[in-house]
Amino acid sequence: MEQNTFNKDFLTENLKNLRHYCGFKTFEVAYFLNLSSSAYGYYESGRSTPPLEKLIKLAVLYGVTVEDLVRHPSELMAHIELERKLADIKRELNLTEEQLFLFKFIMND
Incomplete structure (x- = not known):
């Protein structure tokens, strides 16, 4: 049986890659999420993990699924x-x- 595990490193790398791919600045994504730039930066550095509501908003912003964000x-x-x-x-x-x-x-x- 396959066990699904959450890899925080995948999430942080995907957040950085998607932001760069879409041409957004950190402060733009932070503004979209109603966060400070430093708070959002913690997500990309792995210092904190976004709550589900923020993950959903990020998935919508980038046109992917929440599952995609952690692949x-x-x-x-x-x-x-x-x-x-x-x-x-x-x-x-x-x-x-x-x-x-x-x-x-x-x-x-």
């Missing part, structure tokens, strides 16, 4: 890159959501 950083960034490429394909080919779903299904086969 292995290389897996998360690969997932984000794939989703970005699929969004580009959808836009270029003017696909509907249903067509994109079929496209993903075919690609996974």
Whole structure:
């Protein structure tokens, strides 16, 4: 049986990577969360862990799930890159959501 464990290092690295990837400054994310920059900085440094309500807001900000925030950083960034490429394909080919779903299904086969 697989045991799910929380890896705080994954979360801190993902928070930094996502912020950089999206082009946000620390103070911008802190403002979004209604925190001081130093309080948010504690999340990225691993000195404190965001409560669930802040994790949910971060997931919304970055367009990922809360589960994504704690997955292995290389897996998360690969997932984000794939989703970005699929969004580009959808836009270029003017696909509907249903067509994109079929496209993903075919690609996974």
